Amino acid sequence: MDHEIAEHDGVRVITLHGPIDVGRAMELRDLLGAQIDSPSARVLLDLADVPLIDSSGIGILVTAHRRAADQGARFALAGPAGAVARVFEMTRTNKLLSIHPTVEEGVAALRAA
Amino acid sequence: MPDAMTIPSRVECIDDVRRWVSARAAEAHASSEAVADIELALTEALANVIEHGYGGDASQEIRVEAEAAAGAFRVAVRDWGHAADPDSFRRRDLDDPGEGGYGVYLIEGLMDDVQREPQPDGGTLLTLVKRLQPQDNPGRS
Numbered sequence: 001m002d003h004e005i006a007e008h009d010g011v012r013v014i015t016l017h018g019p020i021d022v023g024r025a026m027e028l029r030d031l032l033g034a035q036i037d038s039p040s041a042r043v044l045l046d047l048a049d050v051p052l053i054d055s056s057g058i059g060i061l062v063t064a065h066r067r068a069a070d071q072g073a074r075f076a077l078a079g080p081a082g083a084v085a086r087v088f089e090m091t092r093t094n095k096l097l098s099i100h101p102t103v104e105e106g107v108a109a110l111r112a113a
Numbered sequence: 114m115p116d117a118m119t120i121p122s123r124v125e126c127i128d129d130v131r132r133w134v135s136a137r138a139a140e141a142h143a144s145s146e147a148v149a150d151i152e153l154a155l156t157e158a159l160a161n162v163i164e165h166g167y168g169g170d171a172s173q174e175i176r177v178e179a180e181a182a183a184g185a186f187r188v189a190v191r192d193w194g195h196a197a198d199p200d201s202f203r204r205r206d207l208d209d210p211g212e213g214g215y216g217v218y219l220i221e222g223l224m225d226d227v228q229r230e231p232q233p234d235g236g237t238l239l240t241l242v243k244r245l246q247p248q249d250n251p252g253r254s
């Protein structure tokens with residue numbers, strides 16, 4: 001899955017490119033599992049360049065959120081737009097996941113955590 | 114006659130058919146929101162066929178038809194697999210977010226009409242219908 005990882009003020013920002021569907025879900029699970037690797041991990045997933053997320057992708061994000069919470073790490077999302085934002089609302093996972101409008105706001109929220 | 118394409122029952126092939134259907138929907142002047150809804154519903158439908166209909170057997174085929182007619186965009190997904198009872202699919206309790214069970218819920222929420230018809234020679238014909246709003250179709254007045 002096309003992505004970059006950068007460090008912003010102690011927060012690992014993973015920028016994804018392209019759709020998240022069942023063909024890529026396992027790769028995303030492994031990517032997040034490798035990054036949410038300690039209680040001190042602060043991981044922000046930038047979805048601004050993701051045009052589609054399906055139910056398997058939603059499931060991976062819910063699991064990553066729970067795994068992070070269980071180990072005391074923090075995991076958040078930034079920049080979902082259009083169809084992706086709507087899927088979070090339809091599935092009501094926007095109530096569970098930590099979702100921020102921009103990377104800057106996500107980084108600030110995770111640093112404060 | 115609707116346009117049609119046939120893909121192998123592999124998740125890696127979902128991209129190709131999604132792009133193909135998306136282009137047909139855009140040609141029919143579907144709004145970008147309607148195109149996104151069709152793309153996601155189709156993705157979920159194909160994943161269900163591959164996972165449930167064919168049980169992960171990657172050597173089978175899925176035929177997809179797409180056409181715009183009578184103010185709606187219709188996508189038909191034909192498989193020759195096990196005719197799964199959609200009522201047997203796990204459905205997510207939305208008050209209890211989790212890993213799975215959103216697929217059928219999303220398909221039904223995104224489309225205006227969804228029909229599942231078991232076929233006499235085996236398999237299922239799933240028809241997804243998205244109504245094109247008047248502003249979706251500026252070619253008509």
